[in-house]
Amino acid sequence: MMHCCACIMVAQTSLPVYLDETESIEERIGDILSRMTLEEKVDMIHAQSKFSTKGCPRLGIPELWMSDGPHGVRMEIAWDSWKHAGWTNDSCTAFPALTCLAATFNPELAWKYGKAVGEEARFRKKDVLLGPGVNIYRVPLNGRNFEYMGEDPYLASRMVVPYIQGVQSNGVAACLKHFALNNQESNRKQVNVEVSDRALREIYLPAFKAGVEEGKVWMVMGAYNKFRGKFCSHHEFLLQKILKGEWQFDGVVVTDWGSAHDTREAALYGLDMEMGTGTDGLTKNTPLAYQDYYLAKPYLKMLRSGELPLSSLDDKVKRVLRLCLRTNMDRRRPYGSLATQEHADIARQIAEEGIVLLKNDNHFFPIKRGKYKKIAVIGQNAVRSLTVGGGSSELKAKKEIFPLEGLMSIYGKKNIYFSMGYTSGPSKFHPQLPAVDKADSLRYAAIALAKDADIVLFFGGLNKNYKQDCEGVDRTSYGLPYGQDQLIREILKVNKNVAVVLISGNAVSMPWIDDIPAVVQSWYLGSESGNAMGKVIAGDVNPSGKLPFSIPVRLEDNGACSFGASSYPGDGTNVYYKEDILVGYRWHDTQKIPALFPFGHGLSYTEFAYGELKTDKKIYDKDENIVLSLKLTNRGKCGGAESVQIYAGQSHPSVLRPIKELKAFKKVFLLPGESKNVTFSIPAKELAFYDEISKMWIVESDCFTFFCGASSTDIHDTVSVNIR
Structure with missing residues (x-):
């Protein structure tokens, strides 16, 4: 003493x-x-x-002030309760959810996103922004998946580093969360996760590691759950040995x-x-x-x-x-800015590049101005605020352009006819919404409108209600809520010219998919949602988003869900990660279970031609970089962007390995008729697996095949090299 x-x-x-x-x-x-x-x-x-x-x-050391929100700076909360403080100057730019950012496959946008949201945090005198989240998308029911960066650890790693760097360029700390294995909201505060060292190292930790070692993040948030019987927020192995050691x-x-x-x-x-x-x-x-x-x-x-x-x-x-x-003792840090036009433009660009065109039979999209006189817009998500609710990521947006508004501004109010179609019922955030007992009348009105329309745009999906995309609880069903599947079926009986726009942070089942000519996977797009969506639908912007997760046909086609309740959501005490390293597309590939839409999938309004995938030599040492190249050409009539994806697979591994794993990607923008040479440099050490016996990363001497494609299943060419 x-x-x-x-x-x-x-x-x-x-x-x-x-x-x-x-x-x-x-x-x-x-x-x-x-x-x-x-x-x-x-x-x-x-x-x-x-x-x-x-x-x-x-001693003149200031208070540290933190704010929720990887997607924007949360409204002020009261000093000692969870009530909103009631300020009038705490509105912000609502940026798209991180699933949308991941879907852009564009690390440059991740830096812009981080810098902009960091500027808003700085202006609001916040020292720490509680995000980004990089917990892996393990199951499609996780209520918080919309806050994360998908199922692939490499994609999440490449997107999180520039986000962190952008935030921290403002003298505001990013807080990487939730460390670790917080892959479900069900029973999140008590559940004990049992997972192999190999899956931990290969799937669930890489994005955290990149955020720490490359992003130089200043804060890490522990998770609620347990890992091997110990709570993660004071876990000797995770925090002392791995993170700090x-x-x-x-x-x-x-x-x-x-x-x-x-x-x-x-x-x-x-x-x-x-x-x-x-x-x-x-x-x-x-x-x-x-x-x-x-x-x-x-x-x-x-x-x-x-x-x-x-x-x-x-x-x-x-x-x-x-x-x-x-942060707060650095006199050189900038002052920041709040809800500027520049931030709105960045939010819109992220939204535009993240929207994924899943299906587009007979060139349903884009819908040119003047093509139709009566466009029926059906669905509550066309008019519902999706920046509020969902838990700690809630925002008070200075403005939020709804999809209906965006479409009206493009096609004219006289050509757009709206019917709500379904209701999620009133909530504390939406007390004006119709009650559930109005569902029948809403459905009848929507069907009547669809019958006389030239075209129907159905805006559905999930929302941020309890048991939807919401913190603290997972979804209980893989299907669309509030009777949407039934409503889509009934609309199709009176009008076949229907497209579905899904707004969600999660995969959903699509039992009507064979009868719908076009499907768009949109996300929680923030302040500029309607403007971004309208531009994509009209063709002012060519969609270039790629799925950051697989969409299974059935819930049981998902690896974790295929093993029953012990694997997800657990037995009440433990959850066993029985799919091990085979998460997402790794499971679909290895088990030969086709996804409805695979990881990395996303269509365009133009056509890209992939040239031959080449390597500069056929034999590499384990300390070398493998150089791959190809020529990409835009053969269509409009400019667009393609995210070229490189996967790698080992021919004769001594342990179970996936058929292929993402090892590189590059988003390439091309004008009509333009070609570019696309080059990748992949360190041979990135071909390693984690050996549970030696506790080391091992690259085996073997033949490795590199797959080049537009998704995890749309492979255009391959090339093999030997590692010695």
Whole structure:
């Protein structure tokens, strides 16, 4: 305790710590730490309100303020409750959900996205933006899949790095979440995940690793769930061995709100900051209970008694101070901007590039202006706000252009006729919506409109209601909710000229697919939703999105769901990842179960011709880069973009491996008739698998085939090389 007394003596004579700018961050951290009392140190590592920590006012160290929202800066929340604070100046740009960003297959857009949302966070005086999320899309029912970047770890890795860099260029920390294995919302706060080391390393950790090692993220959020019997937010193996050990993460590990469960484990096993414990029942009925958190008075008591070492606290405080010096104590950081036209344009571009054209028989799309006099727009999602709800990603958008508005602006109000068709019922966010008992009258009205229309555009899918795309709970059915499948069938009886636009963050079943000529997979597109969708439908923008996840025909065709309840959603205590490394398209390929629409799929209004896939040589050493190239040509009559995808498969592996795995992609923009040479450089080390015996990554000497295509199944050419 002598050390603590010495700290107090120094601190009493200390001045505010805006130190010499020539000093390094680590020198400043050491100086500040030496001035702090034990109580001040403990105060820095737990919440003082729902979204802030105390800082150290005596030494001039500011509060840290955080905000939810990988898709935009959430509206202000009250100091000590989850109620909206009722501010009038907390509206924002609603950016598309991260599933849409992943569907762009465009890392340059990821940087623009991160920079823009970081500017809004900075303007709102936030020091941490609680995102992005990179939990792998394991099952189509996960209520939070819309916040993540799909089923493939390579795609998620390439998209998350520039997003993080863009956010942090504003002096605002990105917070990579939820570490790790938070792949379902059902029973998320207790479920124990059992998964192999190999699947952990090959599927569920790569995007986190890239975010830490390449993106240099400043904060990582622990997950609610357990892994092998221990809660992830204070997990020695995940946090100490992997995150802070192998990956050398030098930032702050923060709990998800209420994911801490034990003071000793939190102190010793890698947690740095505790937030929101009231949500798990410990302090739920006690106002302003922040001093009762696991890393507050209970921790202080154990430090004073010698039960826990002071070094455990000092490491946490150093990390928090490092975060402060990168954010709210960095005098050079820009001021940011909020809800600007530039941000709206970026949001629209992401939306336009993320929309996926799934099916387009007989060139149904684009619909040129003046082609039809009576266009029937049917479906609640054409007029429903989809920026609100869904959990912590809710937003108060400064504006939100609905699909119906976007279509009217393009085709004229006199040519657009709207009928709601179905209802999800009123909610706290949409009290004006019709009740469910109005469903029959809505359906009859929609069918009557469809019967006399030249063309029908059905806007359906999911929304952010409870048990839809929503935090805290998963979907319970793979089909479309609110009677939409039945309504589509009945519309087809009176009009065959029908297209379906699905707005969701998840795959859905499509039992009507053979009878529908055109299907669009849209997403939660944010503020510019209607403008982006209208431009794609009219052909002002050529769709170029690619699916970031597979869409199975049936739910049981999904790998995790094929093994029954023990594999998903679990037996109430445990969930066993029985599909192991065969997630998404890896499962469909290996098990020879065709997807309805495969990973990477997305059509265009133009036609791309793939040239021969070539490599500069046939034999490579394991420390070399494999160079691949091809010529891509736009053979159509309009400009467009194609995301060329490169997959790799091993010929004679000593362990089970997928048929092929994504190893590179490049989005190429071409004018009509234009050709470009597309080159890829793939490190041979990226062909490794994780060996569970040696605990090492291994590249075997073998023949590897590279597949070049427009999706995981639309393969245009292959080439093989030998690795020695």
